[in-house]
Amino acid sequence: MKETPERKxxxxxxxxxxxxxxxxxxxxxxxxxxxxxxxxxxFVFQPLGQILGITMPPVILALVLYYLIxxxxxxxxxxxxxxxxxxxxxxxxxxxxxxxxxxxxxxxxVQSQVDSLIKNWPQYWNSLNNSLQDMFSDPKxxxxxxxxxxxxxxxxxxxxKSMDQILPQTMNNISSAVSVLTNVIVxxxxxxxxxxxxxxxxxxxxxxxxxxxxDRVKKSVGDMISEISQSLSSYITGQLTVAFxxxxxxxxxxxxxxxxxxxxxxxxxxxLNLIPYIGSTLALIPxxxxxxxxxxxxxxxxxxxxxxxxTVETRVISPIIVGNKMQMHPVTTILVLLxxxxxxxxxxxxxxxxxxxxxxxxxxxxxNWFKRNSTWYSEEELIEDREEPAEPEDTDSSxxxxx
Numbered sequence: 001m002k003e004t005p006e007r008k009x010x011x012x013x014x015x016x017x018x019x020x021x022x023x024x025x026x027x028x029x030x031x032x033x034x035x036x037x038x039x040x041x042x043f044v045f046q047p048l049g050q051i052l053g054i055t056m057p058p059v060i061l062a063l064v065l066y067y068l069i070x071x072x073x074x075x076x077x078x079x080x081x082x083x084x085x086x087x088x089x090x091x092x093x094x095x096x097x098x099x100x101x102x103x104x105x106x107x108x109x110v111q112s113q114v115d116s117l118i119k120n121w122p123q124y125w126n127s128l129n130n131s132l133q134d135m136f137s138d139p140k141x142x143x144x145x146x147x148x149x150x151x152x153x154x155x156x157x158x159x160x161k162s163m164d165q166i167l168p169q170t171m172n173n174i175s176s177a178v179s180v181l182t183n184v185i186v187x188x189x190x191x192x193x194x195x196x197x198x199x200x201x202x203x204x205x206x207x208x209x210x211x212x213x214x215d216r217v218k219k220s221v222g223d224m225i226s227e228i229s230q231s232l233s234s235y236i237t238g239q240l241t242v243a244f245x246x247x248x249x250x251x252x253x254x255x256x257x258x259x260x261x262x263x264x265x266x267x268x269x270x271x272l273n274l275i276p277y278i279g280s281t282l283a284l285i286p287x288x289x290x291x292x293x294x295x296x297x298x299x300x301x302x303x304x305x306x307x308x309x310x311t312v313e314t315r316v317i318s319p320i321i322v323g324n325k326m327q328m329h330p331v332t333t334i335l336v337l338l339x340x341x342x343x344x345x346x347x348x349x350x351x352x353x354x355x356x357x358x359x360x361x362x363x364x365x366x367x368n369w370f371k372r373n374s375t376w377y378s379e380e381e382l383i384e385d386r387e388e389p390a391e392p393e394d395t396d397s398s399x400x401x402x403x
Contacts, residue, residue, distance in 0.1 A: 020376075058187045062194035067236045073199055088199045092192070113264040123293070224365050231357050239274055241321050246273040246280065246313060253305035259298065260290055275349045276333055280310065328357070 038045075069091055076087040198205075206225050213221045247270025254262035269283035284306050291298035328336075333353065340352025 057183075058190040058194055061187060061191040062198055063232075064236055064240075065191070065195050066198045067233045068240065069195070070199060070202060070233075071237075073202075084202075085200060088196060092196070110264060110267070113261050117261050117264060117290075220365065220369070224361060227361050228358050231361060232354055235354050235357065238321050242313065242317055243270045243273045245317050246270050246309065249309045249312060250283070250305065253309060254287070254302075257298070257301040257305060259287065259302060259305075260294070265290075275346075276337065276353060277330075278337075280306070280313070328353070328360075332356075 072091060073084065073087045076082040076090075077084050082090075206222060206229075209225060210218050210222050247266045249266075250269040251262050251266030253259075254265055259265065265283070265287050268286070269280060272279040272283040275282070284302070287302050288299060291302045336352050336356045337349055340348030340355075342348075344351075
């Protein structure tokens with residue numbers, strides 16, 4: 001009597017060849033093996049890293065400006081029927097005029113405030129340090145005072161040592177400084193040309209990427225590119241707009257209370273506000289140091305300006321301009337900031353959120369594809385996912401689900 005096919009199947013077939021968990025573990029092992037092999041031949045990719053290091057800074061700058069300018073170009077083209085190239089040229093002329101006006105009028109004023117702040121900062125810091133020592137003159141706080149004195153002495157010695165090393169290091173690294181300055185000039189000169197063609201060929205970039213994809217995934221890839229672009233546009237325009245109004249609010253508030261260096265402190269607050277949650281608080285520190293040197297009442301006024309600014313920003317500006325378009329939980333945002341700051345410093349804190357949002361969209365799309373093509377999920381779960389508007393479905397994938 002012949003054995004049935006079921007009886008011929010051995011334990012090896014059941015536990016290894018026809019086991020989903022085993023197949024997944026094997027695939028994971030292969031992925032890590034490939035990563036390990038790539039790490040051993042990393043020298044092959046060093047030229048690629050150098051190329052990206054040269055080309056990415058102007059591309060990123062052009063991309064940020066693209067998301068800021070493209071909505072205006074679209075309005076001029078679609079609503080007022082102005083030729084796209086003429087619209088781009090007109091906007092470029094306005095931006096150039098604003099830059100010239102800023103260089104001629106604002107930069108000298110900002111430079112004078114920065115020079116004055118740098119010159120008087122040691123005096124402010126010493127005054128604050130003396131005030132703290134007087135505050136802790138109570139014998140009961142002797143231990144705390146001792147710790148503060150030790151910390152201040154250590155910081156002062158480190159600062160003096162670093163200042164003594166600045167001139168020799170500057171002379172030794174003069175070629176590096178020239179190289180950095182050259183790179184900055186090249187970036188500023190190259191980015192406008194990249195930006196021009198980004199704005200001119202706005203609708204062609206997506207098509208040029210999709211045409212290399214297989215037919216069955218073209219729609220999914222196109223939808224993913226559109227979602228990533230919309231997410232980046234919302235984040236960049238929202239954050240820069242909020243940062244601008246934060247700088248204006250701090251500047252006006254400091255002018256009203258009579259705080260010194262109102263303009264430079266407002267600009268610093270706007271730039272640091274690009275760091276979610278903690279940016280405005282970091283910008284408050286130098287203002288408090290300067291206020292402490294002026295008068296104790298000025299400290300209270302600065303804190304009052306900060307409270308009013310935070311209230312207006314969190315209750316009015318951010319909900320209207322940004323909202324919750326990134327769809328990220330605050331705890332997730334804080335963890336991303338901690339990890340990105342620990343790995344890449346200030347740049348990581350600024351770029352960590354949008355990069356995480358891009359990875360989140362890609363992983364969510366891949367997971368939805370896996371759910372549609374896997375036998376691990378029931379029909380009810382797939383129907384619930386299809387009812388949500390977030391993920392459009394592929395024709396071939398939907399046929400597989402309904403079979």
